[in-house]
Amino acid sequence: MKEIVQEINDIRRQWGKKLLILGHHYQRPSVLCHADELGDSLELSRKAASHSEAERIVFCGVKFMAESADILTNRNQTVYMPDISAGCPMANMADADEMTESWKMLESHGGEWLPVVYVNSSAEIKACCGKWGGSTCTSSNASKVFKWVFAQGKKVFFLPDEHLGINTAYDMGIPDNEVLLYDPGKQNGGIRTEELARAKVIVWKGFCLVHVAFKPEHVIEARKKFPDAKIIVHPETPREVVRMCDAHGSTSQIIKYVEAAAAGSTIIVGTELNLVDRLAAEQKCRVTVKALSSSVCANMAKTNANNLLALLKEWPARNEVHVPESVAVDARKSLTTMLNL
Ligand code: 13P
Ligand code: SF4
Helix, strand or coil: CHHHHHHHHHHHHHHHHEEEEEEEEECCHHCCCCCEEEECCHHHHHHHHHHCCCCEEEEEECHHHHHHHHHHCCCCCCECCCCCCCCCCHHHHHHHHHHHHHHHHHCCCCCCCCEEEEEECCHHHHHHHHHHCEEEEEECCCCHHHHHHHCCCCCEEEEEHHHHHHHHHHHCCCCCCHHHECCCCCCHHHCCHHHHHHEEEEECCCCCCCCCCCHHHHHHHHHHHHHCCEEEECCCHHHHHHHHEEEECHHHHHHHHHHHEEEEEEEEEECCHHHHHHHHHHHHCEEEEEEEECCCCCCHHHHCCCHHHHHHHHHHHEEEECCCCCHHHHHHHHHHHHCCC
């Protein structure tokens, strides 16, 4: 292992600023120790866009993040992933054909909607969003983007995570009967025409396997074991669990919450286990951090020090992430709308 670390360090030194390694908070520590920048999805998009000196960007995360980096960087910059098969199952829960069908249905009923697409989505979905005047969002800025839609007198068509959509609508005080679920497996998404008129937000039926694993019984159990502890979860967690917790936020917001906790306190965290374990190790002299339940993202785990080193040594073309310009042009619109908000 020491040799791998040494070899990666040597290669990074040779490349200097021409190489940028980005690491999402869910990556394992043996990968994150090589990252130039760590962050949540929003921060990493911004960082990819701002390092114009980097010729090669290695994204240690999942495919939709690397695609966003490719869309936001220049032609002379190339984005790579150590394991190109690291996708996000939630991002695959909406495809461009399904989105087009749903959009036609909404347009035929008055055209008062704007798409808001969670960055955990394919480049094609982001392109549809950009083409139809919408914006992407992340778990840290979803309410800001919803407000931007409402300020234009429009309604939100949110995809592909029903839980982030429902949690955001709830946080903004939107009554439950004004939030509809669109099920792509059903005729017209399972929505009746008369329901559309009263709806303010439509959420696509999609979810993250890692976060729907958190159940009300985990919160009940944690409250019993640690009555003084605070509990924070990621907003991809279902509403029935979120409402039992003290706070919710993106990965970076969870980190800030733990860092701001009083010395001697206990914080229970409901998100991907690598981040919880890292926080527990970093904070162990000050705050006790525990997992609400052990939940791992198998795709984030595909990246490791071995495939990172193999990439840095050989730069195989199969590890490059290229979004065709025909798709990127509209996808960029939806991403830059968010970044400019
Ligand atoms: P963040 O934007 O909070 O980093 O979340 C990304 C993600 O994939 C959560 O499952
Ligand atoms: Fe996708 Fe969930 Fe993994 Fe995040 S944790 S990358 S949403 S599967």
